[in-house]
Amino acid sequence: MATGIRDKVCILGMGCTKFGERWDMSAGDLMVDALRDALEDAGLEKKDLQAAWLGVHIDEINIGKGGTYAGMNLHLPLIPVTRVENFCASGTEAFRGAAYGVASGAYDIALAIGVEKLKDTGYGGLPDSPAFGQQMIFLGPNATAPGLFAQLATAYAAKFNIPMERVKEAITHVSWKSHQNGAKNPRAHLRKAVSKEQIMGSPMVAYPLGLFDCCGVSDGSAAAIVTTPEIAKKLKPNNPLVKVKALQISVSSGEEAMYDKWDGAGVLTTQTAARKAYEEAGIKDPRKEISMMEVHDCFSITELVTMEDLGISPPGGAPDDILNGFFDLDGQLPCQPDGGLKCFGHPIGASGLRMIFEMYNQFLGRWPEDRAVKNPKFGLTHNLGGIPNGNVASIAIFGVD
């Protein structure tokens, strides 16, 4: 019976660029920054890498197909490079490829690198693409992600009979918290605190989501070098080992989009991946055992329902937890200590690795006092790619011994 990869893989080094509108840099330039920092952190050279996985979502604009863009831009030493794409979980998928490569014994040292370069399209936002195939151009709605995620809020309010004003109050706190945390982070795309009045004062973009409930697009890259605990101990005998405790992916079955059972007020794949991840990591009570999280706050409502999908908040209880400051940086379970997608930014292919970068550095105690999480035991990262009724969710859990 397979038991997963708990404690079989650890992180040897990581790098992450500043996220933002990087007009000066190509995707290749951004990757060089992330790789250089990761190699320096790991104390390795390019020739030590035995395999690489590249995570990128919008491919046609800058990367093209396959792994060649990474291999040729980084001048990797003729090693296998596999390009992975799984919506917003692409970065975590790259990490999963590298981790599984090491855990299987196929490689000693592997690279996961994620990148997205979105600022060469001539307009804001993601480029139009048939994300769900050609057929859906004819059969699907003229929709955007804010509009599709906004429906989580209408369904959530209806299911738990919570007034929309209360939901708005809670998601305003979510955005406020990310701005607070992001303001302290030099790598974050947007370093600016905003008041709750200013968030509440933003216009509606897709009912009931306001402009300040949405994340943006950024350019950026992040990289991780992984190996086995045995090799890591030899290479870095004085460092604590940041180990992978669980790595789970769940993809929609079509049930949410087409069948009548789903309540629309949460995300089935997140719930499924979380259950399997806790089992893999040996976590019984996530609310008590997890110390910090980076979750996929593409919209503030997504973060709210994710707190319940992860089993941290009880059903219908997320607004109370949020408004009680449970997830604040100084709360019981800090969520988005780095500012989240909302303020750190969201270069799709890099986002999963950016979240892992935050967990890794928190575990190593590398951040200044004002944004450090105290004595973390388990750290969780979560990506949600696609739309609430058709998506991929990834969950990774890390810990130190």
Next chain:
Amino acid sequence: MVGISSYGGYVPRYRLNRMMVFGSMGWLNPVIITNARGEKAVANFDEDSITMSVAAGMDCLKGVDRDSIEAVYFATTTAPFKERQSANLVAGALGARDEIRSADFTGSLKSGTSALLSALEFAAANNGAKAVVCAGDCRLGKMASTQEMVFGDAGAALLVGGDDDVIAEYKGSFSVSHDFVDHLRGANTKYDRMWEERWIRDVGYASFIPQAIQGLCDKYALNAADFDKVVYPCYYGGARKKINGMFGEGDKVQDDMQATVGDSGAAHPLLMLSAALETAQPGQKLLLVSYGSGCDAMWFEVTDAISKAQDGRGVSRWLARRADLDNYQKYLVWRGMAPPELGIRGETDKETRWSLIWRDHKAILGLVGEKCKACGAQQFPPGRVCANPECGVMDEMEPVYLADKGGKIFTYTADMLAASLSPPAVYGTVSFNGGGRTVMDFADCAVDDIAVGDPLDFSFRLKFYDPKRDIPNYFWKAIPAVEEVK
């Protein structure tokens, strides 16, 4: 006996007050004030002659077994294609079988009655076989033209058949045909061009309509005063007055809807006939005359079966479902008369892939989903695997026509970011009556008009337009369920 066995109408929701047109364009051509009374119906940005015909057809076919339809005829002067039969799109949307006769009637404003005559003759020649006639028109006049003031957009439909179903028995017809060019559009012309109005009124309407009526009366030994209900299009008040004099005493002449809809071209005589059938009484003699490149005159006798068909279908409920079109510029953009900036994102090429469309044509045209033979779950879009996670069988699905089933709102939103000619784009998740869900565009509503759980109807609409290749693509949207007017 053959005749009309059902009727339907459709008037788009948005109405443009003619005084608003005058207010916007009167500075240029002040004489349009003479036609500035009332309002005209304007097709939404996602409607055209085909979609309005389908809407009227759906209204007409309520409760009719789609498998019983043997022919679908479509009449218009504003077909979106020169080659590609529009009637087949209409037939697909109405859920008709593939083994039917289909035809487009076009080229004149009397094409609606030409289609009706062909349908009646088809029924007579085939033991009362059922034929649907759908007509819709969406004609354009230039800014500040008489045509812009007078024309309106609408659709109408009639079901023709035999025997007990017949609500108005077809008794006979008389036609005149002339190359009388009062209105004209060339093969590559967008806007209507007309000759002098006094000539059109006196030599056109006021001569040809009486000529056709007299011919019909002579042929069937009738007197014009014998008719109990009279339907003919003519927006010239003076000519109407003269023609009405033929029918003797009584309130017999059907309102031409100039104050509420405008002249809806090929659809107009059928739209007026549908309105007339809403209140027709058994035994009444009904006269229908069309006008354009000549006239078709036909007469019917209303049967006892009419009462069953007076159940809310027709024109009234669509007339009652109205909203003001709040500005003239919106009308110009919706009708393609002024080019709006849609942003670089709007330039994204959306190629129409015909082999894909053919493979999925039942789903696209008829909102045909499927039902699982193993567990009974309904699903859309169709696929080979059952979506019920407890079932999941493969290749056990049978098709289900969902377009007339309606549904309910599961969730919804109004999206300011989605590129639309009527922002915010309203859409949501629809639960089909009978099971299954899909996310769909909504039309003809604002976010304040709807709530979770509200009933929905489905409406065939333009999905998107490919400007590079001049291809409109169609699919279904959800609209708030239309209340019946009793």
Next chain:
Amino acid sequence: MAEYVHQQIGEEIRSMAGYYMVLEERVLEYKGRTVLHLIEAAAADTSCCGGAGLGFIMVPGYINALRTCQNEEGLWLSDVDPIKDEEERREITALIKAGNPGFQQVNFT
């Protein structure tokens, strides 16, 4: 009774997806009371999922006392009564929309 913090006129208030700003503060007489409303502009120029902008109008409420004091950031504060009654909201929305064509939203706090 609530406190309204006057945002600086013409200053971009920015988040990740875009920004908005107050263009003008206006008042409107309604049933003997003075309704404060803000003419605002927004642009979703950096949103993850599309670009758009809109003109919108925010209604903090009926004015009790205008610009009573300044907060630590130097922004003026006013005492207002937020408008909660649905009928009043509908009528005020109609009045404001009639005077401001092109504005897509009238929002109440």
